[in-house]
Amino acid sequence: MQVYGLDRTIREQPFFAGLQEAFCMLVCGCARNVRFEAGQYLFHEGAPAEEFYLLRHGRVALELHGPERGSVTFQTLGPGELAGVSWLIPPYRWTYDARALTLVRAIAMDAACLRQKCEEDHHLGYEMMKRFMPILIERLQATRLQILDVYGSPGQ
Amino acid sequence: MLPRIGRIQRRRRDGPEIWTIEIEPEHGAAAFVPGQFNMLSAFGVGEVPISMSGDPAEPGRLVHTIRAVGPVSSALARLEPGQPVGLRGPFGSGWPMEEMAGRDVVIVAGGLGLAPLRPTLYPLFGERARYGKVVLLYGTRSPGDILFRRELERWRRRLDIDIEVTVDHAGVNWRGHVGVVTALIPRAAFDPLQAIALVCGPEIMMRFAIAALRNVGLADDAIYLSMERNMKCAVGFCGHCQFGTVLICRDGPVFRYDRLRDLLAVKEI
Numbered sequence: 001m002q003v004y005g006l007d008r009t010i011r012e013q014p015f016f017a018g019l020q021e022a023f024c025m026l027v028c029g030c031a032r033n034v035r036f037e038a039g040q041y042l043f044h045e046g047a048p049a050e051e052f053y054l055l056r057h058g059r060v061a062l063e064l065h066g067p068e069r070g071s072v073t074f075q076t077l078g079p080g081e082l083a084g085v086s087w088l089i090p091p092y093r094w095t096y097d098a099r100a101l102t103l104v105r106a107i108a109m110d111a112a113c114l115r116q117k118c119e120e121d122h123h124l125g126y127e128m129m130k131r132f133m134p135i136l137i138e139r140l141q142a143t144r145l146q147i148l149d150v151y152g153s154p155g156q
Numbered sequence: 157m158l159p160r161i162g163r164i165q166r167r168r169r170d171g172p173e174i175w176t177i178e179i180e181p182e183h184g185a186a187a188f189v190p191g192q193f194n195m196l197s198a199f200g201v202g203e204v205p206i207s208m209s210g211d212p213a214e215p216g217r218l219v220h221t222i223r224a225v226g227p228v229s230s231a232l233a234r235l236e237p238g239q240p241v242g243l244r245g246p247f248g249s250g251w252p253m254e255e256m257a258g259r260d261v262v263i264v265a266g267g268l269g270l271a272p273l274r275p276t277l278y279p280l281f282g283e284r285a286r287y288g289k290v291v292l293l294y295g296t297r298s299p300g301d302i303l304f305r306r307e308l309e310r311w312r313r314r315l316d317i318d319i320e321v322t323v324d325h326a327g328v329n330w331r332g333h334v335g336v337v338t339a340l341i342p343r344a345a346f347d348p349l350q351a352i353a354l355v356c357g358p359e360i361m362m363r364f365a366i367a368a369l370r371n372v373g374l375a376d377d378a379i380y381l382s383m384e385r386n387m388k389c390a391v392g393f394c395g396h397c398q399f400g401t402v403l404i405c406r407d408g409p410v411f412r413y414d415r416l417r418d419l420l421a422v423k424e425i
Binding site for chain 2: 061062063070071072073074075076078101138141142145146148149150151152
């Protein structure tokens with residue numbers, strides 16, 4: 001049986017693909033393996049964004065809830081995707097819930113640890129930003145399409 | 157230009173405001189290729205273009221799927237079995253069925269856009285060995301809006317087709333994908349260097365889908381889309397459906413993307 005170290009697991013994540021060795025070691029210092037059972041929440045709206053998650057296995061629903069609508073899922077995530085971006089920007093609080101739809105295995109990144117390392121080494125910070133920006137842009141574009149409600153009846 | 161008469165055989169609700177009607181033409185079958193449309197008239201109300209949504213191997217049973225939003229489409233959707241309907245067609249260009257042979261086929265459909273693509277699925281699935289990987293990516297508004305749900309569920313059980321369905325939003329009981337259909341494209345398993353893509357849905361969704369297909373490496377001449385405009389005569393006389401240098405009814409509705417590339421971003425047309 002092959003036993004993988006966390007560094008190798010991190011290198012295999014699409015988000016960290018091609019990351020320099022030195023940066024990888026810095027990032028590994030902030031990472032740990034986590035597991036969530038189906039139905040368990042990775043995080044809740046309003047709580048401090050202390051960790052974000054790189055999904056290795058399973059699926060996660062991002063949800064918002066309202067008094068008359070109950071919980072509404074606006075995005076689902078799968079292996080290779082990243083759950084949580086609020087840790088990047090003050091006030092570092094989650095703006096939605098993340099719920100495991102299945103058993104989830106993920107790498108949890110300590111947000112304060114990574115933010116501090118990015119402050120200390122701006123090259124690492126820039127590298128992280130280059131990796132986060134496409135995800136943020138992709139989500140912004142997806143949100144635009146969802147807001148436009150393009151599948152609704154014309155004029156609705 | 158004169159409509160023939162057909163009779164409604166069946167009528168089925170396929171979603172909120174969506175109805176599928178089956179028409180038997182009174183004067184024999186009318187062969188069509190996937191992607192073509194008929195002009196359907198509700199007598200005394202008017203005429204509208206509606207894509208074929210049935211199996212091209214059954215030309216004696218014309219199937220159309222309609223969103224009942226305007227007076228004509230609502231009148232068509234209300235027709236009961238046995239009532240007459242006016243038929244002109246089939247018109248327009250079809251999906252490139254021959255070019256698809258031997259290649260991976262990626263179908264990206266949004267909302268009611270699955271209806272004009274369904275006629276391609278019957279031959280694709282029926283002659284499965286003729287094609288490479290077949291991937292159907294379908295996005296719609298919510299789980300209650302999924303078109304042809306039973307058929308999709310049946311097709312998903314096949315092991316030689318990849319079908320992914322996503323919705324824009326869902327309640328907690330939905331176990332499938334939530335998010336835009338374009339997000340499924342980078343995750344889909346196909347070879348972009350030899351794949352051909354068929355895209356149909358709201359125009360904004362098609363523009364995003366085409367961008368995602370190009371991002372994963374599909375060439376502009378490997379992407380086809382079906383356009384919708386205000387088609388009236390259906391034979392290129394009246395000019396109502398002019399789209400820059402093309403007439404959608406005569407030159408389309410199915411176009412290769414490189415022909416429309418420079419027109420799609422021009423909001424004035």
